[in-house]
Amino acid sequence: MKLMIDDAHIDLIQTIYEYYPVDGVTTNPTILAKSGRNPYEILKEIRAFIGEEAQLHVQAVSREAAGMIEEAHRIREELGENTYVKIPALKEGFKAMKALYAEGIPVTATAVYMPMQAFLAAKCGASYAAPYINRIDNMGYNGIQVAKNIHDLFKNNNLKTEVLAASFKNSQQLLELCEYGIGASTVAPDVMEGLVKNQAVTSAVEDFIKDFEGLTGAGRNMSSC
């Protein structure tokens, strides 16, 4: 499972990249709005930091296909080849996806709440479909199950599209999809930091350090004893 950061704060992205194995960055218009800055200014900073090889996902906001396609061209022109254009999985979006696929522009179908949206997006050539786990849960359905169903639906129909699960609120949600072997997930920095936060782990490591220092002296380690 590829693991991406769902955020646009360059300082947070830099920190997460420093410590964790990360495959790219995803954004959406709400995430960009939180910065209050010009979208391309932020996105170019992110691209410069993550490099040309990493995936960057950027959403188009037009309501009609023609506008989405125009945005896709600008997004790719400004941010490079490995930039996936997020297109909402609705009627106008499907039209845009087909045209972008024909041009060789990679698409992430977004705002996916139902498996059939993902199926149609896959048939239109989308590289990823992004179900919103937590938002689906909040509607009274099971977001994890929807993501699993979409994964199965792709496999059973020989579609190359992968699930890019989004909208996580906790580690358990991510773990379940990781165990299931879905293609990719994107999580906010706080969820990423929470993945291995556990008092038992911290305490075990502290005990080892104390025992070692008891043997060799305060501040000593295997390179200085």
Ligand code: G3P
């Ligand atoms: O980009 C879509 C997804 O990341 C939304 O997440 O936390 O706003 O539900 P959230």
